[in-house]
Amino acid sequence: MRAVRFHEYGGIDVLRVEEVERPVPGPGQVLVEVRAAGIQPGEAHIRAGALHARWPAAFPSGQGSDLAGVVVEAGPHVRGFAVGEEVLGFTHRRASHAQFVVVDDVHLVSRPAGLAWEVAGALYVAGTTAYATVFAVDPGPEDTVVVSGAAGGVGSLAVQLARRRGATVIGLASERNHAWLRDHGVLPVAYGPGVAERIGQAAGGKVDAFIDTFGSGYVALAVELGVRPERINTISDWQAAAEVGARTYGEGAAASAVVLGELARLAASGGLEVPIARTYPLDQVRDAFAELEQQHTHGKIVLLP
Numbered sequence: 001m002r003a004v005r006f007h008e009y010g011g012i013d014v015l016r017v018e019e020v021e022r023p024v025p026g027p028g029q030v031l032v033e034v035r036a037a038g039i040q041p042g043e044a045h046i047r048a049g050a051l052h053a054r055w056p057a058a059f060p061s062g063q064g065s066d067l068a069g070v071v072v073e074a075g076p077h078v079r080g081f082a083v084g085e086e087v088l089g090f091t092h093r094r095a096s097h098a099q100f101v102v103v104d105d106v107h108l109v110s111r112p113a114g115l116a117w118e119v120a121g122a123l124y125v126a127g128t129t130a131y132a133t134v135f136a137v138d139p140g141p142e143d144t145v146v147v148s149g150a151a152g153g154v155g156s157l158a159v160q161l162a163r164r165r166g167a168t169v170i171g172l173a174s175e176r177n178h179a180w181l182r183d184h185g186v187l188p189v190a191y192g193p194g195v196a197e198r199i200g201q202a203a204g205g206k207v208d209a210f211i212d213t214f215g216s217g218y219v220a221l222a223v224e225l226g227v228r229p230e231r232i233n234t235i236s237d238w239q240a241a242a243e244v245g246a247r248t249y250g251e252g253a254a255a256s257a258v259v260l261g262e263l264a265r266l267a268a269s270g271g272l273e274v275p276i277a278r279t280y281p282l283d284q285v286r287d288a289f290a291e292l293e294q295q296h297t298h299g300k301i302v303l304l305p
Contacts, residue, residue, distance in 0.1 A: 001019070001020060001021075001022045001099040001100045002018065002019060002020075002305070003020045003095070003097065003098030004018075004062060004064070004098065004285050005017075005018045006059075006061055006063070007059050007061075009048060009052070009057070010049075011048065013286070014047065015286050017282055018060075020098075023095075023100065024075075025075035026075045026076075027077045028075065028079070029075045029078065029104055029105065030071045030073065030078055030102070030108070031071070031074075031100055031101070031102055031103075032067060032070065032071055032072070032103050032108075033069045033100055034068070034069040034096060034099060034100065035068055035069045035070065035117045035120075035304070036067070036068045036069070036117045036279075036302050037064050037066055037068075037096040037097050037098075037121050037302065037303045038066035038123075038124070038125065038153075038300050038301070038302050038303075039063075039097070039285075039289060039292055040065070040066070040125050041292065041295075042125075043063050043289075044293055047061075047289075061094060062093070062094045062095045062097065063094055063095075063096075063097040064094060064095060064101075065091055066096060066124045067090065067091065067096035067101055067103070067121055068086075068087065068089075068111060068117055068120035068123075069101075070086055070087070071083050071086075071087060072100070080108075085110060086110065087103075087109065087110060087111055088108070088123060088264060089124065089257065090103075091103050091104075097303055098305060106257060108257060109261040112268035112269075113268065114268045115267055116276075117304075118304070119267055119274045119276065120264065121302055122302045123274060124260055125153075126157055126274075126300060127157055127259075128251045128260060129154045129213075129251040129254070130154050131157075131161060132252075132253035133154070133158050133213070133233045133235060134162050134211065135249065136249035137209035137211060137233050137247075138209075139162050139165050139166075139169075139209055140165060141166035143167045144169075144204075145168070145208065145210070146171075146172065146199055146203075146207055146210045146211070146225070147170070147172065147186075147210075147213065148191070148211070148213055148214045149172070149173070149213035150171025150173045150213075151180060151275075151298045152214070152297060152299075153297070153299060153300045154235065155171070155213040156273075156275050156298070157272065157274065160184055160272055162211070163185045163186065167209075168187070169186045169187065170189055170199060170203060171186040171187065171188050172214075173188060173189075173190075175190055177298050180298065184273070187202045196225060200225070207222075207225045207227055208231060209231040210225070211233050212234035212235065212236070212237060213235055214236065215234065217237075218237065219232060219234050219244060219246055222246070223244055229244045229245040229246045229247075230246075230247065232244070232246035233247040233249050234246060234247075234248060235248070235249075235250045275298055275299025275300065276299055276300055276301075276302060277298055277301050278302075279304050280301070281303070282305045285303060288301050288303060
């Protein structure tokens with residue numbers, strides 16, 4: 001089969017699409033023919049070596065955790081899934097950017113009718129991370145919540161999930177994404193110099209919680225706005241969180257097929273929009289990450305192996 005590999009840390013130029021052995025499922029595992037697999041900023045940081053102390057790579061390394069596809073082979077003792085079934089799920093083996101991937105049966109859910117392949121393949125990391133960030137700050141109908149990176153892969157889902165709890169949501173995003181935010185019941189605010197004043201005006205002077213999906217000083221901004229540390233959550237600025245006592249709930253806090261299944265059903269029913277910025281064939285994985293690393297993407301970028 002063909003799969004994305006890198007043999008050393010570096011920029012997008014170290015990514016290759018190589019011929020590798022097709023894996024064989026073991027007990028409790030299935031082999032999935034991948035139809036769609038999302039890409040993540042964290043994968044770019046791992047590939048660059050920036051997270052070596054936390055998540056070291058073993059070379060040659062694969063990539064990818066999100067996936068959606070069709071079960072083509074089942075190992076012994078598999079429960080709940082049969083050959084031919086359409087599924088979405090995740091792997092912790094950095095392996096979904098490939099034509100085939102072995103997945104533990106407990107990391108899969110059935111693809112709901114009407115859920116597009118590219119959405120199914122992009123839902124796990126962004127969806128469970130957004131779910132965890134909202135859970136961390138626990139917004140309710142009386143709360144005003146600010147979300148940084150509100151049009152990105154995680155932020156675009158977090159604003160919707162916070163709105164579903166009845167909260168007033170202020171989304172920080174570039175002007176070109178303000179119409180989308182308004183359409184989803186979010187108060188858009190441009191980021192950059194003067195953002196604290198603009199947030200204050202939009203919030204009427206009261207901010208109860210802050211979800212940071214971007215980093216770059218937003219934890220400090222939340223403190224400046226008077227948000228209590230236990231109602232600040234960041235998925236990227238861990239040092240700032242440690243300094244002030246903020247939370248760092250991310251994908252790992254909600255990494256389960258139960259949460260993924262809930263999100264998939266919500267997306268299939270129209271209760272959660274998963275914006276897809278662009279899709280790329282596997283051969284164009286470098287182009288996909290080049291676009292992702294510009295950090296101006298509205299929604300998810302997805303590989304279609």
